[in-house]
Amino acid sequence: MKNLKINNRFTAELPTDPELTNEVRQVKNTLFSFVNPTKPSNPKLVHASEEVAELVGISKDEIRSEEFLNTFSGKEIYPETQPFAMCYAGHQFGNWAGQLGDGRAINLTEVENNNQFYTLQLKGAGKTPYSRTADGLAVLRSSIREYLCAEAMHYLGVPTTRSLSLILSGDQVLRDVLYNGNPAYEKGAIVARVAPSFIRFGSFEMLTARNELKNLKQFVEFTIKHYFPEITGEPKEQYIQFFQKVADTTREMIVHWQRVGFVHGVMNTDNMSIHGITIDYGPYGWLENYDPNWTPNTTDSQNRRYRFGNQPSVAQWNLFQLANALYPLVNEAAPLEKILDSFMNNFEKDYKAMFLSKLGLFTSSETDDKIIKGLEEILQLSETDMTIFFRNLSQVKKEDSVEEAFRKIEFAFYLPEEIKEQILDAWQKWLSVYLKRLNSEILSDEERVIKMNAINPKYVLRNYMAQLAIDAADKEDYFLVDEFFQLLKNPYDEQPESEKWFAKRPDWARTNVGCSMLSCSS
Known part of the structure; x- marks a missing residue:
């Protein structure tokens, strides 16, 4: 991997943990700790993304090399690099959790390629000072889910971390998959992840909570300098612009989640990226039958805080915590509150435009809100597959009768025998309104199909x-x-x-x- 251009800005410019022992502890007055991955006993490459490799400066041939295997399994340290784990805090399920940090993630290095910077990180590479009571390892099961989903999200057009490689460690890892007191050994694995950085909302929360305001100022200015160079002006104005940028990209990410039916499952503030990219694929899930109250996370099954329909509100709540963390630098609530107050209004506008585009409606009409609300309600009357419904809706033509239109979408019903009487009547009424609205569109059926099929995926990682x-x-x-x-x-x-x-x-x-x-x- 001779073409890797190393540029360790994070570790070169930010406060370092002076203690080098890999013991679980409270780590103060720093943003990271140097720590080496746990060496796997017998690493084996399962899969690698040639596209992501090329993105960071690794050739197709190098993917098959022993150097690639050893580097991205954590067996060997790449020359001129010093792996590190990041220190951050966060709110988990709405409660302050204090110091968290990279408990099972280790950043190998930052690289520069084609004037872009990327952080290369291993997930499941072993214990760090932030592992709390865990071992810092990961199993093949969760690693496959992360590896596939990150790349699937990218190709869906959803902002996300990327997956470089999936490697078996050769070691067994003890896990209690259902938290029910029945742990079992599973195959260990490591995923190499790629992102502009792995800086989270919780990175700033930690510094403010500990009153490390000098480090907070330095870290915010470091982040703006390297990741938001378009931000200029006086320092206070830069901090506000930074918050606005994070709010905007976060909103855009959530709109995409709702568009494709993705449920993150654990939207804690330590799992929120300042780049507005999807990060930390744990108990995520894809909405199969359209149910806004569904959460994929067993830990969240009672309160359903992270349910599909609540993701926009949680994003706003998390941004509020980030605003609190930045407040000591801004020292004025009004500009931060203005951004927070506008978040949901902007989201609802974006959501409406997105939803109408899923329906193939690209002009505005006074019936639009009624059509959207009506569909959201009717989709829940009987289990209806979200992906199949929207994809097949593109087959409906302007001249179709209500009966013809219904036949084109009925494959989406899980229990077709339920679609009778009131439920059938509700569908027929909605389709009648939809067909009338469709006929007001300028686009031809052929043009509309192309646009709808570019928005509504046919395949998701169910x-x-x-x-x-x-x-x-x-x-x-x-x-x-x-x-x-x-x-x-x-x-x-x-x-x-x-x-x-x-x-x-x-x-x-x-x-x-x-x-x-x-x-x-x-």
Whole structure:
């Protein structure tokens, strides 16, 4: 990997933890601690992304090298680098959790390629000073889910971290998948992740909570200088602009989540990136039947704080915590409050435009709000597959009758026998209004199909699909890992040879572990 251009700005310019022992402890007056990955006993490459490798300056041939395997499994330290774990805090499920930090993530280095900077990070590479009571390792199960989902999200057009490689460690890791007192050994694995940086809302929360205001100022200015160079002006104005940028990109990310039916499952402030990218794929899930109250996280099953329909509100709440962290630098509440107050209004405008585009409606009408609200309600009357419904809706033509339009979307119903009487009547009424609205559009049916199919994916990483890949990989069969990786690189294309994956969740997956809800160890 001779072309890797190392540029360790984070560790060169920010306060360092002077203690080098890898003991779990409270780490103060610093942003990171140097720590080496735990050496795996027998690493084996399962899969790697050639596109992401090229992004950071690694060739296709180098992916198959022993140096690549050793570097991205944590077995060897790349020359002129010093791995580190970041120190940050956060709110978890709405409660202040204090110091958290990279408990099972280790940043290898920062690299520069084509005038862009990337941080290379290993997830599951072993214990750090922030591992609390855990071992810092990860299992193949959760690693496959992260590896595939990050790349799937990228190709869906959702801002996200990227996946470089998935490597088996050769070691066994003890995990209690359901937190029910029945731990078992599973195969260990490491995912190499790539992002502009892994700076989180909680990074700033920690410094303010500890009253480390000198470090807070230095860190905010470091972040603006390197990641938001377009921000200029007096320092106070820069801090406000920085908060505005984070609010804007966060809002855009959430709109994309709602567009494709993605549920993060654990939107703690330590899992929120200042770049507005999806980060930390733990107990995530894809909305299969349209249910705004669904959460994939077993830990969240009672309060459902992180349910699909609540993601915009949680994002605003998390931004409020970031505003509190930045307040000592701004020393004025009004400009921060203005940004927070406008967040939901801006989100609702963006959401409406996004939802109308999913419906193939690209001009405005006074009936739009009624059409959106009506559909959101009717989708919940009987289990309806979100992805299939919106994809098949593009097949409806302007001249269709209500009955013809209904036949084109009925494949999305999980229980077609329920679609009768009041439910059938509700669908017929909505389709009648929709067809009338469709006929007011200037675009032809052919033009509209192209636009709708570029917004409504045909293929997403359904929970049962990920579980099938995991089950096969446990038997050292990685065919499905690669098949899904390739399939999800073109999620908006028809791909007729892969039509079997354009299907509703099978009955066996309704309540199966890994297919419905997951724990934070997932």
